[in-house]
Amino acid sequence: MIREISRAIRVSLVLWILTAILYPAVILTVGLLPPLQYKANGSIITNWQGQIVGSALIGQPFTSDKYFWSRPSTTNYSSFTKEEFNPTKPENITQRTGTSGASNLAPSNPDLIKRIEPEINRLKQAGIPPTADLIYTSGSSLDSHISVESAKAQITRVAKVRSLNPNQLEILVTKNTDDRFLGIFGEPGVNVLKLNLALDNIPVAR
Known part of the structure; x- marks a missing residue:
């Protein structure tokens, strides 16, 4: 024993x-x-000034017409600390720290239909064909990528707002497209944060 x-x-x-x-x-x-x-x-991304602007692994909400729109999220999230968070600032209100997770709503659920209808109308008004990843949230709701199709569908809108040649944006989309994992798993995806950072580095015609 x-x-x-x-x-x-x-x-x-x-x-x-x-x-x-x-x-x-x-x-x-x-x-x-x-x-x-x-x-x-944490795959931290910085801008040209060396300031931390986010992570390549966590999506951020982009709603301005001058940017490529990201995938919808079921939660609000950000990298703000309690000290940095200021509820009086609009940009902070839209990025309150939250938790990841899907809504788990079935396709027949009225709540899901109620949520996606405004998204579909917003996309159509902007001249963007509604794609699945621009309407539905991901499993984690923190997806940092959109499909190549969804990115290219927004090129005309962004090019018009920024007075840019659409070919320039085609190149940016290609440069910020991540291939399949190990070349076989998943589908190619465009990192929206990296794409929009690269977009800000293009001089705007005046």
């Missing part, structure tokens, strides 16, 4: 050292290596 208890204690100690100390230490060390630092630190 004593031998079994002693063995169980030793095994528990060894597993605790492996899983609670060595494994996290190895993962942390690997994450600090230059090639992996970007992803390990």
Whole structure:
């Protein structure tokens, strides 16, 4: 009995050292290596001034006509800390920190139909063919990408507002398109935040 208890204690100690100390230490060390630092630190994106504007992994709401619109979200979210959040600022009100998660509404649910109808009308008024990812939210509701089709459908609108050549925006969309994971999983997607940052770097014709 004593031998079994002693063995169980030793095994528990060894597993605790492996899983609670060595494994996290190895993962942390690997994450600090230059090639992996970007992803390990949250895939943070900065603008040309070096200011943090978001993460490549978390979507942001874009509703201005001069930007490519992002995918709808069931929650409001942001990187604001409690100290930075100011409820009197409109841009902060639309980005209150929230939690991720889908609405889980069935296609026949009246609440879903009620939510997507205004989106469809808004897209049609802007001359954008309604696509699934511009109408429906994703499983996490924090999707940072839209389909290539959805991005290209907005080129005419953005080009007109910014007085740009549509070909310039075609190039930007291509440059900010992420391929399938490992070349086989999923579909190519356009990172909206990266695309809009690149868009702001194009001089506007006057």
